Amino acid sequence: MADLVIQFQEVFDPAPMAEVAVSTERGLPTLTATGNGDCPRFEITLPPGMSAPLGARVQNEHAFRMSLAGSAVLQEEHLAVPDALRDLIETVRIEPDAPVGSVLVIELSQNGRAHPVSSADPSKIMFEFTGPSCSAAPQTAGNATLLAPVDAGVQSELLDRAEEHIRNGDDAAANLLIAQILAGGEGPHSPRARELSGMLAERAGRTAEARAIFDAFIADYPDHDAVPRIKMRLGSLGEASAGETSGQPEIVGSQVAPDTPEAPWRTSVRGYFSQFYIRDRSRAAIRDSSGTFAPGFIDRRVNVDEILTVADTTVVATNGTTSIESRASAGYVAEFRPVQLTGSDRNQGSYALLDQLYVSLALQGSDHRMTIGRQKEYGLGIFGRFDGVSAKTTLSSGFSVRGAFGASVWSERQTTINDRQTFYAIGADYSHNEGRLEASVYWFDQRASGVTDRQAIGGQIRVRGDKWHVDGLIDYDLAFDTLNAAYLRGTLALENGALASIAGTIQHYPTLSLTNAIIGQVRPRLDTILALEPLETVREVSRDRTLQMRSLSASFTTPVGESWRLSGEIEVSSLSGDPGSLGVPAYLASGTEVRVSAQGIASNLFRQRDTLVGLFTVTDRERSQIKSADFYYRFPLGSEAYVAPRISVAHRNQKVGNGSDTTFYPSLKAAWQVSPQVELQAQLGYILRDERYINYDWTGEREERSFVAQVGYTLRF
Structure with missing residues (x-):
């Protein structure tokens, strides 16, 4: 329930740290430490003449030996170790090994545990450090950047979204989220993320990579509940074949015999419970029109005064080949503002929230799955929550079909089934060349009050190369004979870690449907309007109530030095x-709006794992121009706590008349991880706003001084 709990949480993508140790001897490998945290990624760059390892063998828990071809040394050579790795690596050396060439030996300290990962560059040997002594957990292959530590609450949200993408067949999106979890540091959700990383590699056909991930999981978490099913997956992968070309160094002797088919069922429970008191006395929002209050009017309304309670629990039972998952995610808002019964919808009292409530059954490694209950689906023409049944089955390698039927859910406040608005949807998905090409098509049909509410066909496509990615979506409404939504984005990776992207969007909001005719009506029921007006009139009213947004954007991001990333x-x-x-x-209509923004992000600037962000934005609208700046600094206090001061400033000039307003909003957030299960958070802020109006009817000014606070706790299990 990210829209409920993480209201003030910032997610950043800081630039990686890099430290290189160059050997004093010419023609020998160099060692590089990259990433953030106490356990960076470890890379060995081979000089010309040396080839990638022919084999890797675990000598003991803290040592690796790799045979290198194309080079021979006459005597033992020790390589320089980067300072960032001195607490983890005892020594790295090359030993003579005639007639093969030489052997690379890596001996770790008692604090270090690592496993090799695949590299697309044959001149590089790559390791990731793992285990409870490390603050940086391993990443998925192909993601070479470690991010700043991510707290357990954000990890939980990212994991939920990743599993959601996996259920929807969107493995590429799931991989990106899992990479964020693993790069953000060891946490309570790291084991599950590593298991999913291996499963996705297995599904994509990268068996050597999947085998290495599963081997490392068993080594790092030998007593974890997931070990039996991971052993079964290892058994199904079989022995490594000579034709595998993934580039993954294989660990000799690491194959694990599969469990018997009669593996016992195991049950795991995870989730969280949180309560936050939120109070906001301000009405500070930069509007695009002049105020409606006369000069001297004092607005004593309280925007927010509530306690938000959220509970989210997931129970999984599995025997390695079959899993049953049940999730309940709900909340309750205890409202303390005075209820206004007439003339306003600002407060309708306390209310409940229901995000997800379902039971899901998966067979044969998630190739066949069925889910019943309230769930989320962003494919099949469904763009959000619904109550109903969804199913997916894989017919052949890379080809699957999906289907769903049920009732739409307008918002989390809807806690009952809306049987007046039902739908069904069918679709097919295709994946080729290890996910480099992914495509899906669907048919969606929704009925309301006995007539067609929304009927659409559409599809999605994702194509990726080594340094580029293109994805798009199109949804065409047959009932209105109108393009409902279209989206196209292209991303290109440039040299030195730079990234360029361009995107275009056309989207109706809300999603175009006949039911939109009830928006703004005193009696919001479609059957009531249909009884009073002809169907064609209601159709035109639906078009009136549905706004259309068009946008075109371009962005560019590049690292600057070792600490900064500018965009x-x-x-x-x-x-x-x-x-x-x-x-x-x-x-x-809003007219044409142009927004230009620049952002700088720094990590490890003044202190290990700190984060500094600066954002500047200029927005030019039809009736106003807004200039804003936002500065944020996250200062860690050890590994369990941090403080984060933030300053936001915004100034608006009114084009209709000559009014203006300026908002200054300083705040301070603090968080303390009391234990792996308990986290305390508090955020306090103060809003200062000066507002001046020079209109046709009157001139005046108003000042606002408002207190904003959010205090609460989260319990995880």
Whole structure:
């Protein structure tokens, strides 16, 4: 329930640290430590003439031996070790080994545990450090950047989203989220993320990589509940064949015999319970129109005054080949603002929230799955929550079919099944060349009050190369004979870690449907409107109530030095208006809006694992221009706590008339991980706002001084 719990959580992508130790002898390998944390990624760059390892063998728990071809040394040579690795590596040396050439020996300290990972560059040998002594857990192959530590709450949210993508067949998106979890540091959700990483590698056909991930899991977590099913997966992968070309060094003797088919069922439970008191006395929001209050008016409303309680529990039972998962994610808002019964919808009292509530059955390594209950689906023409049944089955390698039927859910506040708006959807997915090409098509049909509410066909496509990625979506509404949504994005990786991206979007909001005709009505029921108006009139009203957003954006990101990453973005967008009909007043279109932003992110700047962010934005609208700046600094206090001061400033000039307003918002956030299960958080802020109006009718000014606070705790299990 990211939209409930992580209201003030910032997620950043800091630049990696790099430290290189160059051997004093010419023609010998060099050692490099990259990434953040106490246990960086370890890379060995081979000089010309030396080839990638022909084999890797675990000498003992703290040592590796690798045979190298194309080079021979006359005597034992010791290599320089980067300072960042001195607590983890005792020695790295090359020993003579005639007639093969030489042997690379890596001896770790008692604090160090590592496993080799695949590298697309044959001149590099790569290791990742693992285990409870490390603050940086291993990543998925292909992701060479370690991120700043991610706290357990954010890890839980990322893991939930990754599993959601896996259920939806979006392995590429799941891999990105899992990489963030693993790169962010060892935490309670790291084992599950590593298991999923291996499973995704196995599904993509990268068996050597999957085998290495599973071997490392068993070595690092020998008593974990997932070990029996991981052993079964290892058994199904079989022995490594000579034709494998993944580039993964194989650990000799690491194969694990599969469990018997009668493996016992094991049950695991994970989740969290949190409560936060949130209070916001301000009404500080930069609006795009002049204020409506007369000069001198004092607005004593309280925007937010509530206790938010959230519980999220997932129970998984598995025997290695079959799994049953049940999840319940719900919340309750205890509202303390006075209830206003007439003339306002600002507060309707306390209310419950229901995000997800389902039971899911998966067979044969998730190739066949069925889910019943409230769930989320961002494919099949379904763009959010629904109550119903979804299923997926794999017919052949790379080809699967999916289906769903049920009732739409408008928001988390809807806690009952909306049987007046039901749908069914079918679709097919195709994946080729280890996920380099992924495509899906679907048909969606929704009925409401006995008539067609939304009927659409659509599809998605993702194509990726070694340094580029293109993904797109199209959704065409047959009932309205209109393009409902289209999206296309291309991303290109440039030299030195730079990244360029361009994206275009056309989207109706809400999703185009006949039910949109009830928006703004006194009696919001479609059957009531259909009884009073002809179907074609209701269809036109639905178009009136549905806004259309168009946008085109381009961004560029590049690392600067070892600590900084700079990025810039420009976006041009427009939002359509509402002409007004059936008693609903008109709403003017926004016109063309241009937004330009620049951001700088630094990590390990003044202290290990700290983060500094600066964001500058200029937005030019039809009726106003806004300039804003946001500065954030996360200062770690050991490994269990941090403080994060933040300053936000925004200034708006009104083009209609000559009004202006300036908002200054300093805040301070603090978090303390009392134990792996308990975290305390507090954020306090103070908003200062000066507002001046020079309108056709009157001139005036108003000041606002408001207190904002969020205090609470999270219990994880």
